[in-house]
């Protein structure tokens with residue numbers, strides 16, 4: 186993104202109004218969630234500022250110990266990403282300063298110190314979890330300008346306009362804006378030169394570990410175990426993307442829903458990589474459009490807008506996947522931006538009709554109320570639900586269809602909808618590799634009526650859409666999925 190790129194100015198949010206510190210030693214890109222060094226709007230912007238001031242560009246990536254739900258699983262995935270970034274930085278010749286907090290090496294004050302030596306701090310604008318807070322905290326404490334860049338999606342979130350109540354409304358806006366946004370994607374690789382890569386010394390000891398098996402157990406973290414068959418980082422993300430396009434994209438439109446083992450199904454399983462920014466959604470979409478083979482940017486204007494099918498391509502699988510990866514994904518980000526990260530309660534999040542109908546049914550007897558511990562252990566009367574919870578605990582993800590059913594049942598089994606919401610937030614964010622994301626909240630809240638419409642009324646749910654394991658069993662052959670989860674426990 187250069188100064189001349191007026192389109193992408195919509196991505197820029199100035200977090201404080203300090204003046205550029207021309208005497209600063211470098212321009213700092215503090216990567217908080219777009220944890221990659223390629224195809225990164227914030228990095229492009231930082232490179233542009235560095236060029237303007239003739240200063241080196243430094244990428245700082247930190248990992249603290251005490252973030253909410255911090256555990257071995259999340260840490261491992263992030264650290265694997267940091268190993269990749271270290272290697273990419275070496276290849277590119279860019280200054281990459283990783284910091285990983287340990288009990289003997291606390292991070293308190295480090296970022297402020299780094300900011301104090303910078304011309305400007307550029308960081309990621311992400312509408313959820315601890316990121317908005319961290320950005321604001323630094324912006325308040327430093328005299329250096331802090332500028333947050335929305336590199337979350339293809340279309341800058343600010344360009345979507347007022348908040349929407351359904352994917353159908355956002356889809357029109359996506360289709361209207363896609364062609365122009367596509368022309369303004371991030372650089373494949375950051376544009377660097379001798380000055381940007383010029384000499385500069387880090388004022389702290391860079392994280393130099395290479396052996397995560399040795400390092401990770403030394404950290405005081407919750408012991409949710411790492412997922413052994415899912416490696417974090419940009420290398421694994423690209424491999425997953427290519428495998429998906431080659432083997433699983435065909436059939437996505439029709440066969441994504443039936444619960445299955447991951448290698449038998451059609452889901453991309455890219456969400457953890459997208460969440461931690463190990464891959465850019467622009468790269469994902471580009472790969473899929475290349476596979477479609479009929480993408481015509483200029484021809485888009487004549488295509489059917491506002492429908493799930495027929496917009497990007499004549500290939501139904503491609504359209505279906507891109508609708509999830511762009512419309513549905515952006516729906517959560519857009520909604521969060523308007524809420525400024527407030528996911529505190531159902532009361533502040535749900536539409537009126539959903540709140541009313543849930544309140545009308547507040548006193549309906551629950552068939553059974555499970556404690557958080559029983560839910561966490563997958564110890565309910567419902568074999569299918571238990572399987573989805575066990576899949577989550579073992580693998581850090583749940584099959585997409587099962588995730589919806591998983592959320593719905595907890596509403597049925599909790600004393601109040603608020604209790605259900607809290608339990609789901611905790612389980613999702615503790616175990617899921619893609620948790621703590623805008624779509625963690627929009628997905629969970631969908632189970633309570635967000636982005637949905639009223640359905641026919643029934644007990645407990647009122648007019649909120651109901652799902653049950655019995656109806657899943659009628660629709661799908663579940664044995665393959667159940668056997669897959671049994672094998673995970675073996």
Ligand SMILES: Cc1cc2nc3c(=O)[nH]c(=O)nc-3n(C[C@H](O)[C@H](O)[C@H](O)COP(=O)(O)OP(=O)(O)OC[C@H]3O[C@@H](n4cnc5c(N)ncnc54)[C@H](O)[C@@H]3O)c2cc1C
Pocket residue numbers: 441451452453454455456457459460506509510511513514515517583584585588589591592613617619620621622624625626627628629631632
């Ligand atoms: C209760 C509940 C909790 C959820 N929690 C999360 C979460 O923590 N993190 C998360 O990223 N998504 C969450 N979702 C949305 C959705 O389940 C996942 O995005 C999807 O299953 C990820 O698998 P995939 O990468 O294989 O998806 P694919 O089917 O391959 O889709 C490609 C990408 O499109 C996006 N996408 C797909 N479906 C949705 C959707 N329904 N809503 C928003 N974006 C979507 C994701 O970025 C996904 O990686 C949740 C949904 C529910 C019902």
